[in-house]
Amino acid sequence: MTGATLIPTSASSALYKDAEKVFWSTWANPTTPKPKVVNVFYVNHIGQQVWFNYDDYRKTHGNEQYMWHGTTRACNIGDDNTQLNACSLPNCAVCHILRATLDPRRADPKSLFGIGAYVAPNSSKSVNPRYLRNADPSKSPNVVLLRCAVSLGNTFRATNPMVGVTAPPPGYDSISGVAGYTSLGPGGGTLQYDETVVFTQNAILPVEIIVLRFPSGGSSTHGDPYSAFTKKLKNVTSGNWNLYPEAIRDTYEGEILWTDGNDSYTFASAPRIKAYKVVRKDARGKVIAEGYASSNPFYFKLV
Structure with a gap:
């Protein structure tokens, strides 16, 4: 197969x-x-x-x-x-x-x-x-x-x-x-x-x-899945999220997301644009959402 x-x-x-x-x-x-x-x-x-x-x-x-x-x-x-x-x-x-x-x-x-x-x-x-x-x-x-x-x-x-x-x-x-x-x-x-x-x-x-x-x-075997998410990704515009259905929804301008910095991911809807796997945290550091965000400068930038 x-x-x-x-x-x-x-x-x-x-x-x-x-x-x-x-x-x-x-x-x-x-x-x-x-x-x-x-x-x-x-x-x-x-x-x-x-x-x-x-x-x-x-x-x-x-x-x-x-x-x-x-x-x-x-x-x-x-x-x-x-x-x-x-x-x-x-x-x-x-x-x-x-x-x-x-x-x-x-x-x-x-x-x-x-x-x-x-x-x-x-x-x-x-x-x-x-x-x-x-x-x-x-x-x-x-x-x-x-x-x-x-x-x-x-x-x-x-x-x-x-x-x-x-x-x-x-x-x-x-x-x-x-x-x-x-x-x-x-x-x-x-x-x-x-x-x-x-x-x-x-x-x-x-x-x-x-x-x-x-x-x-x-389950102790699953470990901390976000241990590699140590880099910051800042949303520089609210953008048009309908173009990126895999992205985290409702991200607001200026919000910081956490990423592992791996830009080898891609969007099915936009394969030429690099993407980061990211998590969204509340004020206490608790992960409240996860997904993908584009590295297109119009949307996000590493900070």
Whole structure:
């Protein structure tokens, strides 16, 4: 899937609302800090071989379900409607999955139910910061969660660990760990929430990205997303914000925004104009908005 791209939605669209509804309806852990859903994207599989491979597998094995997978992102895909293309960074698991779906061979050999691609029916399980994180937390306040179509076929329900297996038992197509019954080993207690494993790439396909943002302090792994925002950007005119839909709204003349000084960003609406990723703070230093502002001298200047 070399040309993996995302399809944006809007918060008012039925697709966005349905994705958000499913995310919360599958949330099960009352002690997990709840994030905010900030965007939803659909994965474009048009003409891609991974789609045909999955469709063929689904037709022969059946039992299609939609489950969650949390993993590491090293780029900024999904942060806004201009970040739509899968990167090629070697440590960006999100984009590797978008290009080639989940690779069961990449699983930890010590994983509880074998060496395969793990998904969970509960969104709250997959947002565990052990899985869902940014390689560099200072790059973004957001994390991205994958929703996958999974053809489970005949599922073996495991009530004991199956560490090291590379396939389900004969006659089965997947393994599902049963919460409350599966021992985690000496001193480990029992599995709290179900999880499922498939052992072939053709059995699973990412179909949505849910962009999430945790409250400050909600997860220590997300760090301070604004630690690099140390330069000042001053609005020298109110400008015509309709020309720049990605910019922070309602910025007033003379207002100081904070930026990391990176001018490699661009606007989809004005690709020739450099842009800064910026945050807007109140008098106490609390971030109250974030977005992009053009470096066109008519609008902003570094101070």
